[in-house]
Amino acid sequence: MNYTELTPEERESLAAGYALNALDTDEIRTAEELLTRDPSFVALVRSFGAVTTALAEAPAPVVPSAGLRAGLLDAIAQTPQEAVAPAPAPAPAPAPAPASAPAAAPPAGPALSEPAVHSTRAVSSTGATRARGRRFRITWALAGLVAAAALVFGGVSLGRGVFAPTTGPEAGAQALNSLLAAGDLQRASTPVSGGGNATVVWSPEHGRAAIATSDLPTLASDRVLELWLIDGSGARAAGTFTPGASGTTWTLLEGDLKPGDSVGMTVEPRGGSQQPTTDPILVVATA
Template identity: 35%
Template sequence: MNERDFADLAVGHALNALTEADERAYQEALAGHPHWDRHVRGASDAVTALSSTVEPVEPPPSVRASVFARISALPQQSSAPLDSAVDDEDYAAADRAEVAFEREAVAETASAASGWGARRWFALAASFAAVLVLGFGAVTVSQLLAPPAAVVALQQIEDAPDAQSASATMPDGTVATAHWSPSLGQSVLVTDDMPAPAEGKTYELWFVRGETPIAAGTFEPDADGHATAVLQGEMRIGDVIAVTVEPDGGSPDGTPSTTPVVAVATA
């Protein structure tokens, strides 16, 4: 299984939509490639964002029946072109606006052991679109499932020919890994097992350049202590990437008010 296939399965896992075979393939791939967990976090963040912004709406029986009938009728595997997977059904029959899809060319490279091919994904996208139209208007599926900007930045850094990284483990067990690319001038900090800041506090990122701290944005880890945060501004080789605990919104005077809880040297 390649990384793109795993990223697809990660979305299905986040949606609790995998078959038993797909779930086994997903777990085996994750165990063999633990660094692919960024796709897991990205998919989970997308689903969480959806659930937190959409008010539950009960779709009309006609729309619900149409969507699920379409999904159940699709074969588990098919070599049919993606454009023939779903015909242009008239949603007006359900008194709802027609949903337009921008169909992108997607290679059907799903694992042979998996039934999660392109047609299944297109059907899932159709079901999302129907719910979105009922819930809060025109939001595209690509926007819904697009990974967070920090995940995109991390992927760009890792794909760069001069990508570098360094890790540090703090006394409290927090593991922080800095990723950067000099050619991109971009850096990302990834944390694991990082405790949530106290109420009214946030974590602030800094480039420490010699004796000078330069504010680089704020972030908060998720419930599991994971965070993928882009540092604002251009990193220079030799900077120390540090994190301090500051009031909500960041340090009021632009300088650290506490001792760093995380410090990762980049040289």
């Protein structure tokens, strides 16, 4: 999926699915590329992530605003549902030829005409299946959002043919969604020393930070990347990760982000280090 070719409706559905952890691998890669490159998409994820955050944190149901309820129901109403086509009636059997009639000669024509028809049908069927799958995933993501809103806000119903996911996001995805939904979210993008790019996002209000990396060089099997929260007294270990072979890798930093902290990254032995043992390949100030 190419993020530059998405329609506004597909972008909204992608943001909803990402907030609910309801995307396939290709869609996750597209969403994470957009998160590192497009602030407007970050805002979309924030808006959808706010619902999942409310679901996790709300102590009791509250009444939704009319705008939120109408917007959610309108999103489902506008999502195309696939109609089931009636099965074609069987063709009538040909009448038997009179016994005295000579056998009909085979019709003239190119020998490849029939396979060509089959090939066209196969391509058409494949395209329809892919489109149908996209629509069902979009509907599923939107339905999940409404289901979450129903649990938190009450009074929201699911339309016919809409199915909500049965499992919620993992803890790490929930924490990242909560961070991306922060009203004071800040971001900084920078090249990484040695190759690749990184975007650091952080929220002083939440006291959390995350990093998205892409196009990083392949590490030796006994090495990992380690993240650090750095202040005037030194560096605090904030977790390790191995970059993905392709696409964008998101990592939520461990520990609390304090005012004035910088985010750093080094290459360390597998298992991590208590203090940096190599020069940083990235340092981003959050002050």
